[in-house]
Amino acid sequence: MKNNNSNCLRCIFFIVFAVLCTGLISCVNPATSPSDYSGWGTYAGTKDGIRYSSNDQINAENVSKLQVAWTYNSADKDTGNRTQIQCNPIMVDGILYGTTPRVKLFALNGTTGKQLWIFDPALEDTATKKNPASYFKVCRGVVFWKDEQGTNQRILYGVGSRTYAINVADGTPIRSFGQNGYIDLTQNIDREPGTYNPYISSTTPGVIFKDLIIMGMRLSEDADAAPGTIRAFDVRTGKLRWQFHTIPHPGEKGYETWPDKDAWKKLGAANNWGGMSLDEKRGIVYVPTGSVGGDFYGGFRKGENLYANSLLALDAATGKYLWHYQTIHHDLWDRDLPTNPNLITLKQNGKEIDAVAQITKQGYIFIFDRVNGHPLFPINEIAVPSSDLPGEEAWPTQPVPTLPEPFARQKFGPEDITDRTPEVYAQMKKRFDNVKYHGMFDPPSKSSSMIFPGFDGGGEWGGAAVDPASGILYTNSSEMPWILTMIDKIEGDNTTLKGKGQTVYGKYCMACHGPGLKGNGSSFPSLVDIRKKYNQEQILSLLGTGKNMMPAFKQISENDKKALVSFLLKSVPKSSDSKQDLAKIKEAPQNHSIMDDVPYSMTGYNRFLDKDGYPGIKPPWGTLNAVDLNSGKLLWKVPLGEYPELTAKGIPITGTEGYGGPLVTKGGLVFIAASKDARLHAFNKKTGKLLWQAQLPVPGYATPATYTIDGKQYVVIGCGGGKIGSKSGDQYIAFALPD
Numbered sequence: 001m002k003n004n005n006s007n008c009l010r011c012i013f014f015i016v017f018a019v020l021c022t023g024l025i026s027c028v029n030p031a032t033s034p035s036d037y038s039g040w041g042t043y044a045g046t047k048d049g050i051r052y053s054s055n056d057q058i059n060a061e062n063v064s065k066l067q068v069a070w071t072y073n074s075a076d077k078d079t080g081n082r083t084q085i086q087c088n089p090i091m092v093d094g095i096l097y098g099t100t101p102r103v104k105l106f107a108l109n110g111t112t113g114k115q116l117w118i119f120d121p122a123l124e125d126t127a128t129k130k131n132p133a134s135y136f137k138v139c140r141g142v143v144f145w146k147d148e149q150g151t152n153q154r155i156l157y158g159v160g161s162r163t164y165a166i167n168v169a170d171g172t173p174i175r176s177f178g179q180n181g182y183i184d185l186t187q188n189i190d191r192e193p194g195t196y197n198p199y200i201s202s203t204t205p206g207v208i209f210k211d212l213i214i215m216g217m218r219l220s221e222d223a224d225a226a227p228g229t230i231r232a233f234d235v236r237t238g239k240l241r242w243q244f245h246t247i248p249h250p251g252e253k254g255y256e257t258w259p260d261k262d263a264w265k266k267l268g269a270a271n272n273w274g275g276m277s278l279d280e281k282r283g284i285v286y287v288p289t290g291s292v293g294g295d296f297y298g299g300f301r302k303g304e305n306l307y308a309n310s311l312l313a314l315d316a317a318t319g320k321y322l323w324h325y326q327t328i329h330h331d332l333w334d335r336d337l338p339t340n341p342n343l344i345t346l347k348q349n350g351k352e353i354d355a356v357a358q359i360t361k362q363g364y365i366f367i368f369d370r371v372n373g374h375p376l377f378p379i380n381e382i383a384v385p386s387s388d389l390p391g392e393e394a395w396p397t398q399p400v401p402t403l404p405e406p407f408a409r410q411k412f413g414p415e416d417i418t419d420r421t422p423e424v425y426a427q428m429k430k431r432f433d434n435v436k437y438h439g440m441f442d443p444p445s446k447s448s449s450m451i452f453p454g455f456d457g458g459g460e461w462g463g464a465a466v467d468p469a470s471g472i473l474y475t476n477s478s479e480m481p482w483i484l485t486m487i488d489k490i491e492g493d494n495t496t497l498k499g500k501g502q503t504v505y506g507k508y509c510m511a512c513h514g515p516g517l518k519g520n521g522s523s524f525p526s527l528v529d530i531r532k533k534y535n536q537e538q539i540l541s542l543l544g545t546g547k548n549m550m551p552a553f554k555q556i557s558e559n560d561k562k563a564l565v566s567f568l569l570k571s572v573p574k575s576s577d578s579k580q581d582l583a584k585i586k587e588a589p590q591n592h593s594i595m596d597d598v599p600y601s602m603t604g605y606n607r608f609l610d611k612d613g614y615p616g617i618k619p620p621w622g623t624l625n626a627v628d629l630n631s632g633k634l635l636w637k638v639p640l641g642e643y644p645e646l647t648a649k650g651i652p653i654t655g656t657e658g659y660g661g662p663l664v665t666k667g668g669l670v671f672i673a674a675s676k677d678a679r680l681h682a683f684n685k686k687t688g689k690l691l692w693q694a695q696l697p698v699p700g701y702a703t704p705a706t707y708t709i710d711g712k713q714y715v716v717i718g719c720g721g722g723k724i725g726s727k728s729g730d731q732y733i734a735f736a737l738p739d
Helices: 002-022 422-433 497-508 536-545 558-569 575-587
Strands: 067-073 090-092 095-099 105-109 115-119 143-146 153-159 162-167 182-184 207-209 212-215 230-234 240-244 277-279 284-288 310-315 321-326 342-348 351-359 365-369 379-383 397-401 449-451 465-467 472-478 482-484 486-488 600-602 622-628 634-639 663-665 669-672 679-684 690-695 705-709 712-721 728-736
Touching (some): 090 143, 143 207, 207 277, 342 465, 365 397, 497 558, 536 558, 663 705
Antiparallel strands (some): 067 728, 090 095, 143 153, 207 212, 212 230, 230 240, 277 284, 284 310, 310 321, 449 482, 465 472, 622 634, 679 690, 712 728
16 A cells, blocks of 8 residues: 555646646746746847846836936037947946947946946057047947956947957956957858958947857948847957858858859848847757848849748857748838847747747737747738839749738828828828838839838837737837839039049938939938038048948049049049040959949838928827737837927827837836837836836937846936937937835
8 A cells, every 4th residue: 555655646746747848738848948037137138139128126006106216428429410329238237338429438436337447448459549439339238248257258249340359347358259359240251352341340249158249230221231140249359150142152041042053252231230039958059140242122033032031040159050031022112121039938829938939020920839940829921012213123022921910000091191181191292192002011113112111110229028928919000101212323424524423422422412412301411512511521421431320431442533523523534634534444343243233222211290390191100019929919109209399289198209128117117218209118018008207408319228236226218319300319218106
């Protein structure tokens, strides 16, 4: 009897153990145990990228009492309102690390905001006059690493094409890392130099796996973009450890899908610029990619364009391919995957599934089994229109998930045109009627097409937040239509210097500054009267170094630069100089460029705005959304931000276009700035009700962070402005409850 009882007890033990391990009773699988969500030690909070905090001292009941705890002013903004702060700072051992508008790296006391040290990359090359921060670059975050003993600690962060390793103790470069303290991302590209545009920059931080930093990069948007290879570097030495070609080389998986077997030799981009997420226990890194270079015409890149516009799952230790899913085939709309995915455990049919969710500019959410890549909800391939541009071969179908429900509006018809006033309606209806194509996947055309959601989303680089307890995703969305119009590439009279300059302008400058040099908003200023501000030598210098949002144009020959300057200044140089310069251009070897294979250009990034600068669509113009990833249902949608002058007229809150993402907490709150009205908001995460907001000095186009020190919780936001006509700022502001 004793033995039987013992056997029974043993059987019961093993049955319960088996039940627990199969998930029939709620338990945590050691392979997928949740992260520690009490800190904010990485970009997006944790390596699973969900922007969630388990801190709950600040909650729905007391959030209205929040007040400013400290302010850090870097005195680093640009008086021309072109600088920004997009940085989501990190907290390590009571010290806050982040970047200023001029990409200086700082360390602050997390309770007082007092600066402990600052590193200025502009001082690194003073002697050689090679300033790595010669134009205002974007840095969305930094990376912390320490060895197992904790004695070797460093911050890694990007400044243009450089990734620095900085000693956390004093803010000095670790000279044993890379080239005297930094990795040069323009090196080890695995392509013949001179066959691509050398513009390469690090904007969103990479992710740490053991002693590796896995990195993407921002590249040119043009057809001559550098290859978007995903690379991993040794954290200690900076040496390249592995790479994954997003345009497959011969013998690599996916190479056979490219009709042009030499695509890997001449095409570029398909890069990761929006960040990555890591399943650290399984050793899988999830990498979203953008389109192949040449955003709006693909006649020179026929086919689906694998692995562009894809979510890639790679072995984090080796870079080995595991699985992928392509969210756009043969992209013609600049539908890059704009942000890191969210790793979350969901429940379907009573079963827990480790999943990865990816938001998109289209307003879709794609959800997959994290291990095998199987979609958790059906995805339909829908038929889409063909292109009317000669030479273009649009892909005949595009993937659309049946669930989750989209978080952004999916159509823009005549009934959606703004009716703010009868005059404005008539103006925008006329513009709407002059556009041929209005659907989501209508191809670019000389007759214009409507991009909605716009080029910047829908979803954008601010990313989404997910509550791991509920599986609810929170994301903001801009509801801004844009107009895309294609034109024949401008060819000037190449027998004259200014004519040749016009050709160069059409090839490299027109997409941003427009065919008439009138520019487009604050990001792309007018060049019509550039001669009143700059002379020939100054423009040549700017073309070599870049400024503001303009990168350096190192791929343009010196002769072509002189021709471009002649066109921009509308100058008539001395006859002998003009003839000599033109002769040099004609005598110089005319190397074929992929840019020569692009017969069309666009007329610029044009928002659909009315005469007063408001969106030409009915509100809401910016929203915050909650989506249950378990069921796929959109739970609520509320306007995010307002135009006070319209609210004062009795117009319901409209929301605004915005940049930067949300933060969700265990305390029942969603914190987000992002809106053009320069406010930090706190919403009830269950209902979407606005519970609190604080006026900021300029808009916080960044994602907030939160942390607790000595029992006190802080919420910090970078206030940099500088986008969509906003003033620039240089402050970080921390909020906390009163003592």
